[in-house]
Amino acid sequence: MLSDQQPSFLNGFQRLLEVGLILAGAISIYILITLFSFDPADPSWSKTGNYEYIKNAGGAFGAWLSDILLFTFGWLAFFIPVLVSLIGWLFFRKFHDLIEVDYLALGLRLIGFMFFTLGLSAIFSMNFDDVYFYSSGGIIGDVIAYLLTPLFGFTGATLLFLVSVMMGFTLMTGISWLQIVDGIGRYTILGSTWAFEKSKGALGLEPAGPYSEPQDQSNNTSDTAKLGADSTSEPKQSTEKPDVAKTSFEKSNVEKDQATQTSVTDLDKKQQQSLLAQFFAKTEEPTEKATPKTRTNDSSVDVQGTQAETLTQTSKEGQANRVSLDDDMPFEFGTEPVTAARTEELDDALIDEHMSYSSIDDELSEDDILGALEGLQTPGQNQERDTTPTAKSNVLVPESAAPKEPITLPSLELLDRPDKVENPVSQEELDAVSRLVEEKLLDFNIQAEVVGVYPGPVITRFELDLAPGIKVSKISGLSKDLARSLSAMSVRVVEVIPGKSYIGLEIPNKHRQIVRLSEVMDSPGFENAESPLTMVLGKDIGGKAVVVDLAKMPHLLVAGTTGSGKSVGVNTMILSLLYKSTPEEVRLIMIDPKMLELSVYEGIPHLLSEVVTDMKEAANALRWCVGEMERRYKLMSSLGVRNLKGYNAKIEAARKDGNPIRDPLWRSTDNMLEMPPELDKLPAIVVVIDEFADMMMIVGKKVEELIARIAQKARAAGIHLVLATQRPSVDVITGLIKANIPTRMAFQVSSKIDSRTILDQQGAENLLGMGDMLYLPPGSGVPTRVHGAFVDDHEVHAVVNDWKSKAKPNYIKEILEGEMTEENMLPGEAAEMAEGEEIDPVFDEAVAFVTETRKVSISSIQRKLRIGYNRSARIVEQMEAMGIVSTPAANGARDVLAPPPNKEEQQDLI
Numbered sequence: 084m085l086s087d088q089q090p091s092f093l094n095g096f097q098r099l100l101e102v103g104l105i106l107a108g109a110i111s112i113y114i115l116i117t118l119f120s121f122d123p124a125d126p127s128w129s130k131t132g133n134y135e136y137i138k139n140a141g142g143a144f145g146a147w148l149s150d151i152l153l154f155t156f157g158w159l160a161f162f163i164p165v166l167v168s169l170i171g172w173l174f175f176r177k178f179h180d181l182i183e184v185d186y187l188a189l190g191l192r193l194i195g196f197m198f199f200t201l202g203l204s205a206i207f208s209m210n211f212d213d214v215y216f217y218s219s220g221g222i223i224g225d226v227i228a229y230l231l232t233p234l235f236g237f238t239g240a241t242l243l244f245l246v247s248v249m250m251g252f253t254l255m256t257g258i259s260w261l262q263i264v265d266g267i268g269r270y271t272i273l274g275s276t277w278a279f280e281k282s283k284g285a286l287g288l289e290p291a292g293p294y295s296e297p298q299d300q301s302n303n304t305s306d307t308a309k310l311g312a313d314s315t316s317e318p319k320q321s322t323e324k325p326d327v328a329k330t331s332f333e334k335s336n337v338e339k340d341q342a343t344q345t346s347v348t349d350l351d352k353k354q355q356q357s358l359l360a361q362f363f364a365k366t367e368e369p370t371e372k373a374t375p376k377t378r379t380n381d382s383s384v385d386v387q388g389t390q391a392e393t394l395t396q397t398s399k400e401g402q403a404n405r406v407s408l409d410d411d412m413p414f415e416f417g418t419e420p421v422t423a424a425r426t427e428e429l430d431d432a433l434i435d436e437h438m439s440y441s442s443i444d445d446e447l448s449e450d451d452i453l454g455a456l457e458g459l460q461t462p463g464q465n466q467e468r469d470t471t472p473t474a475k476s477n478v479l480v481p482e483s484a485a486p487k488e489p490i491t492l493p494s495l496e497l498l499d500r501p502d503k504v505e506n507p508v509s510q511e512e513l514d515a516v517s518r519l520v521e522e523k524l525l526d527f528n529i530q531a532e533v534v535g536v537y538p539g540p541v542i543t544r545f546e547l548d549l550a551p552g553i554k555v556s557k558i559s560g561l562s563k564d565l566a567r568s569l570s571a572m573s574v575r576v577v578e579v580i581p582g583k584s585y586i587g588l589e590i591p592n593k594h595r596q597i598v599r600l601s602e603v604m605d606s607p608g609f610e611n612a613e614s615p616l617t618m619v620l621g622k623d624i625g626g627k628a629v630v631v632d633l634a635k636m637p638h639l640l641v642a643g644t645t646g647s648g649k650s651v652g653v654n655t656m657i658l659s660l661l662y663k664s665t666p667e668e669v670r671l672i673m674i675d676p677k678m679l680e681l682s683v684y685e686g687i688p689h690l691l692s693e694v695v696t697d698m699k700e701a702a703n704a705l706r707w708c709v710g711e712m713e714r715r716y717k718l719m720s721s722l723g724v725r726n727l728k729g730y731n732a733k734i735e736a737a738r739k740d741g742n743p744i745r746d747p748l749w750r751s752t753d754n755m756l757e758m759p760p761e762l763d764k765l766p767a768i769v770v771v772i773d774e775f776a777d778m779m780m781i782v783g784k785k786v787e788e789l790i791a792r793i794a795q796k797a798r799a800a801g802i803h804l805v806l807a808t809q810r811p812s813v814d815v816i817t818g819l820i821k822a823n824i825p826t827r828m829a830f831q832v833s834s835k836i837d838s839r840t841i842l843d844q845q846g847a848e849n850l851l852g853m854g855d856m857l858y859l860p861p862g863s864g865v866p867t868r869v870h871g872a873f874v875d876d877h878e879v880h881a882v883v884n885d886w887k888s889k890a891k892p893n894y895i896k897e898i899l900e901g902e903m904t905e906e907n908m909l910p911g912e913a914a915e916m917a918e919g920e921e922i923d924p925v926f927d928e929a930v931a932f933v934t935e936t937r938k939v940s941i942s943s944i945q946r947k948l949r950i951g952y953n954r955s956a957r958i959v960e961q962m963e964a965m966g967i968v969s970t971p972a973a974n975g976a977r978d979v980l981a982p983p984p985n986k987e988e989q990q991d992l993i
């Protein structure tokens with residue numbers, strides 16, 4: 084299988100790193116050779132000799148080098164080659180991490196290394212025989228031992244050096260001596276148990292049992308669980324920490340608050356600036372590496388539990404609200420939103436329409452099947468699923484594509500691990516900065532009190548209680564001035580915090596933390612989610628994982644200026660699907676007009692067709708989706724189910740009963756088969772379009788119509804759209820598209836207008852870039868700020884190669900060829916074919932008029948646009964076909980289904 088893969092060449096930088104690794108290896112081997120072949124008679128730095136008879140295998144240079152190393156380090160010189168190769172390896176494997184060096188951790192490691200080396204060389208110097216005529220601890224060991232032994236005596240000095248070695252080891256490696264003792268104990272017990280079992284077996288007392296780990300180690304059986312295996316016992320402790328911390332913090336809170344309040348107001352401007360700079364510099368100082376399991380818990384516990392929880396919350400409502408924030412579960416958006424509910428109703432109506440001509444009677448209730456299916460599912464099943472096909476496949480899962488063996492989902496080991504980050508900012512500092520924020524606001528005649536401070540991985544949110552009569556719009560208007568006076572890159576004003584009477588001020592930390600995909604995926608929110616369309620977004624402002632379900636959205640619009648982190652965001656979402664679902668559960672169609680971003684996924688088994696780069700083919704792919712959607716609707720209505728989940732459950736249950744359902748839509752003329760084929764489960768289909776502005780420009784209005792058509796109905800059929808664009812203007816994100824795609828994601832944009840185009844409100848222009856986003860869940864007017872998870876190209880490649888090695892894709896040709904049928908023809912096209920004319924040029928204007936006035940009448944459109952009656956009537960019919968207005972009721976009146984347009988959009992159109 085690997086032989087099928089494209090040969091991959093290293094880029095320039097990777098070549099350098101690899102050359103570095105080869106050099107480091109060669110240097111290490113050379114040093115080892117010179118040390119092992121050292122001859123005291125060779126001429127060198129400390130001795131003279133005959134250059135003609137050098138015995139050192141490293142030559143004259145080798146003789147010099149080994150002499151210097153042994154003279155300086157004694158026995159420790161033999162560790163130097165190991166160190167050199169280790170450094171080479173670190174650079175090669177972890178260069179990406181080294182770019183974002185954590186200086187505190189590095190400093191601690193260096194100090195640790197110093198203590199370790201000095202202590203060990205002194206111990207060697209005092210206790211071991213010389214190496215040739217050099218001291219066994221080298222000159223370093225000799226000097227230290229010489230200086231300290233008279234002071235502390237032999238025993239005292241040895242003890243001191245031992246302590247130095249132990250301290251140094253812990254600082255350098257982060258390994259606790261208690262862990263070592265624990266480990267030694269555990270393996271001694273395991274070893275003796277094993278030896279005992281063996282000996283019993285050998286003596287014929289009892290058959291020898293297989294060697295097994297104790298019970299508490301058994302949960303690292305699956306690949307995904309491996310990542311956190313070495314910290315299995317720690318998270319439990321850390322989840323209990325916050326309560327203890329909270330009480331102690333809270334007790335001292337009021338006194339500290341008063342103390343700092345007086346001292347800070349006396350600070351002069353310079354001190355204030357430096358305090359600010361220090362604060363934002365300190366907010367995110369990482370300290371040491373840890374396994375992702377510990378990290379996930381720590382991030383939610385440390386930040387939410389001890390910092391955000393216990394800060395200057397003074398009012399009672401504040402405390403009540405904190406309780407809800409305290410919840411350890413990560414966010415899950417999309418729980419029965421208003422829009423989703425409305426869409427569902429629409430879907431139901433559509434299904435009902437189909438069901439009226441349904442020919443097959445429904446004998447099993449859908450709820451029973453779903454219940455039975457859910458009963459069978461446990462969270463653990465997410466880790467590994469059997470994807471072996473059970474019967475003849477239908478269009479979407481052709482037999483050759485079906486893998487023969489169970490497929491395991493990719494391991495988290497393929498992703499980069501994050502650095503453990505702690506928040507070392509003390510409460511005093513946070514209080515001091517809060518007072519400073521209050522002062523700065525007062526400079527603008529705004530009286531406000533900071534009632535809560537929430538430091539997070541990228542920003543710190545200050546919650547403000549405004550004095551009566553102060554309008555929030557006044558502060559929003561001042562966001563740029565505030566940013567300047569607080570020396571911050573930008574300040575975002577959160578006008579409404581749901582459930583609170585405060586406003587929020589979000590100020591970026593000087594050192595932002597990178598949110599890694601692996602750490603969010605390692606959270607319970609992702610691991611326990613059952614939907615195959617579960618996607619990771621990143622972390623919220625408090626550091627909690629944000630995990631969403633595309634099935635509930637059901638379509639997503641992503642926009643952001645170039646370089647804002649949009650492509651990384653799209654990759655994060657795609658990788659989430661690849662980590663959660665097998666090709667049997669989710670299939671993808673990728674459209675990539677830029678021919679850059681998505682081509683890396685070429686060849687994964689989830690793809691339904693090659694990554695589409697030709698825009699004509701892209702339109703065909705959308706058209707195919709419309710056809711597939713209609714086909715699914717007919718199948719579902721025939722089976723009497725309302726959505727894909729119900730359909731799959733019914734197929735599964737029927738198969739279990741031994742009565743597989745046969746295709747009710749099959750006609751004898753379809754193929755050579757004598758009887759209808761058995762129906763198979765259907766996967767969800769996700770269509771990802773990376774730059775859909777390009778597609779709109781090239782293919783034109785048809786794309787918009789196809790997208791609208793899919794978006795209106797595809798939810799129940801399990802077809803979902805993810806549209807990304809870097810041009811959030813009204814000619815790309817049109818009213819029609821917005822009306823049909825309720826879930827939005829805005830990365831940084833260049834203007835308030837762009838922000839309003841995507842979110843219907845400003846705010847995205849104040850984001851920080853690099854994955855900082857506002858996520859607007861369906862049916863919600865309040866966007867949530869999320870710091871997007873970062874995934875590097877090499878991680879994407881690793882996951883893609885992993886899938887490629889497990890199964891091959893089976894592309895469906897028809898997707899790109901595209902055939903115009905009655906089902907996938909657009910209303911515009913029908914009119915075009917019937918009357919030979921395009922969709923009306925004033926159609927957009929008419930839509931704007933209707934959605935704004937909320938009234939549909941042929942004559943009013945006729946008057947407003949000064950067009951003929953017939954033309955106006957045709958426009959209204961087109962609106963009906965596109966789902967903008969309803970079908971006429973008994974009295975002929977129609978309802979406007981699409982939401983009103985926003986102001987900028989209108990101006991652009993009229």
Ligand SMILES: Nc1ncnc2c1ncn2[C@@H]1O[C@H](COP(=O)(O)OP(=O)(O)OP(=O)(O)O)[C@@H](O)[C@H]1O
Pocket residue numbers: 597598643644645646647648649650651652809853854855870871872873874
């Ligand atoms: N979540 C993130 N965390 C940290 N850095 C990020 C994140 N997302 C993106 N970045 C940084 O921002 C850079 C630009 O991101 P990306 O390529 O996704 O932008 P884009 O909006 O897709 O731009 P374009 O439209 O030009 O392709 C990346 O190279 C990366 O360094």
